[in-house]
Amino acid sequence: MSWTKVLASDALSPGARQVVTVGSRKILLVNHEGQFYAVDNACPHLKLSLKKGKILDGAIVCPWHRSAFDLSTGDAKEWITWPPVVSKAMGMVSQEKQLPVYPVRVEDGSILVDVGE
Ligand code: FES
Numbered sequence: 001m002s003w004t005k006v007l008a009s010d011a012l013s014p015g016a017r018q019v020v021t022v023g024s025r026k027i028l029l030v031n032h033e034g035q036f037y038a039v040d041n042a043c044p045h046l047k048l049s050l051k052k053g054k055i056l057d058g059a060i061v062c063p064w065h066r067s068a069f070d071l072s073t074g075d076a077k078e079w080i081t082w083p084p085v086v087s088k089a090m091g092m093v094s095q096e097k098q099l100p101v102y103p104v105r106v107e108d109g110s111i112l113v114d115v116g117e
Contacts, residue, residue: 044097069099
């Protein structure tokens with residue numbers, strides 16, 4: 001484990017999110033209902049940013065084609081559902097993938113993330 005301090009915990013209020021760089025990765029930090037999550041800021045479909053994705057039922061929804069990934073596990077709860085007609089074809093040619101997620105903890109007022117590098 002290699003924990004990296006990324007942000008003061010009071011800098012990310014409930015509902016807030018921020019992209020931070022840890023090693024070579026862009027990590028999206030999310031405070032969802034008082035719990036911190038760290039996920040890749042790159043949707044596993046086309047590597048586009050998830051920063052503006054809505055959060056529904058504990059999953060972040062990609063703003064591009066609306067795949068949805070569980071914030072805790074990264075499991076795909078939905079895979080490419082937008083736009084309605086084209087998404088079915090896109091989903092067939094693109095294998096469902098998991099969103100990388102990372103352990104997060106708070107220590108001495110700081111958020112720490114372990115990206116395993
Ligand atoms: S880029 Fe996220 S589902 Fe296509």
